[in-house]
Amino acid sequence: MTCRGRFAPSPTGALHLGSLVAAVGSCLCARHAGGQWLLRMDDIDPPREVPGAAQAILDALPKFGLVADAPALLQSQRQAAYAAAFERLRAADQVFPCWCSRSQLAANGGMHRDGVCVARPDPARPPAWRLRVPEVTIAFDDLLQGTQRQSLRQEAGDFVIRRVEGGYAYQLACVVDDAFQGITEVVRGTDLLASTARQIWLQQCLGLPTPAYRHLPLVLDARGDKLSKSTHAQPLDDADPLPALRRALAFLRVPVPADIRDPPALLHAALQTFDPARLPRDSACPP
Numbered sequence: 001m002t003c004r005g006r007f008a009p010s011p012t013g014a015l016h017l018g019s020l021v022a023a024v025g026s027c028l029c030a031r032h033a034g035g036q037w038l039l040r041m042d043d044i045d046p047p048r049e050v051p052g053a054a055q056a057i058l059d060a061l062p063k064f065g066l067v068a069d070a071p072a073l074l075q076s077q078r079q080a081a082y083a084a085a086f087e088r089l090r091a092a093d094q095v096f097p098c099w100c101s102r103s104q105l106a107a108n109g110g111m112h113r114d115g116v117c118v119a120r121p122d123p124a125r126p127p128a129w130r131l132r133v134p135e136v137t138i139a140f141d142d143l144l145q146g147t148q149r150q151s152l153r154q155e156a157g158d159f160v161i162r163r164v165e166g167g168y169a170y171q172l173a174c175v176v177d178d179a180f181q182g183i184t185e186v187v188r189g190t191d192l193l194a195s196t197a198r199q200i201w202l203q204q205c206l207g208l209p210t211p212a213y214r215h216l217p218l219v220l221d222a223r224g225d226k227l228s229k230s231t232h233a234q235p236l237d238d239a240d241p242l243p244a245l246r247r248a249l250a251f252l253r254v255p256v257p258a259d260i261r262d263p264p265a266l267l268h269a270a271l272q273t274f275d276p277a278r279l280p281r282d283s284a285c286p287p
């Protein structure tokens with residue numbers, strides 16, 4: 001089976017060093033395995049998105065030498081696929097409508113469990129839909145972070161897969177699209193490590209294959225917080241991509257010659273020396 005990796009940013013702002021590390025890391029892992037590298041735009045949460053950011057990210061990536069093997073898949077165009085997956089879960093009685101508010105769930109540690117609602121059904125307003133999560137422990141061997149184990153009922157509870165306003169939750173969309181794109185290895189930041197058990201459980205509920213997972217360390221700012229669009233991480237200058245690309249490669253501990261000035265050539269050189277076994281495990285400030 002051909003290895004297939006992907007980079008799946010959300011268009012909540014411009015590309016920053018943290019997202020470039022995930023893009024470069026996922027690309028090198030896929031190409032090192034002789035596989036393909038695909039793109040997906042996780043644009044299913046319009047209130048969090050910045051107009052024009054999706055296109056700006058898609059335009060910027062090739063300037064860093066990152067060219068995918070197929071046109072990007074846009075989650076905003078995939079509602080029918082998510083609806084079909086949701087209907088399969090509903091037909092199997094694996095989901096239930098829920099009118100509980102966050103404050104109502106606060107007494108239970110903010111967790112919804114055993115399909116038991118605090119709020120009464122309210123026909124006057126639309127419900128969220130939650131997955132029934134039984135007592136189950138999900139274990140998987142992350143290729144970088146080692147064996148992971150999560151008691152799903154304890155740590156996630158009955159999680160939302162369709163929101164009150166009708167949008168599908170990230171966990172469902174991600175699982176449906178990873179299967180649709182034939183992804184065999186998911187390489188992403190450790191901020192998503194805790195989501196993986198929920199995604200593996202959803203894959204099992206939907207009869208979808210489970211890819212391998214490799215969670216990369218996060219790029220931290222001077223205060224030790226994750227670099228992110230929401231913390232106003234410095235947007236990358238795609239008119240001068242070389243310095244950021246070198247920093248991303250240095251963060252991932254990929255040695256490259258100092259004299260290469262062309263991003264695609266630099267990535268090509270990185271591929272020659274890249275060894276996934278040398279990837280760092282722990283989140284850190286950038287070099």
Ligand SMILES: [Zn+2]
Pocket residue numbers: 097098099100112116117118119
């Ligand atoms: Zn409820």
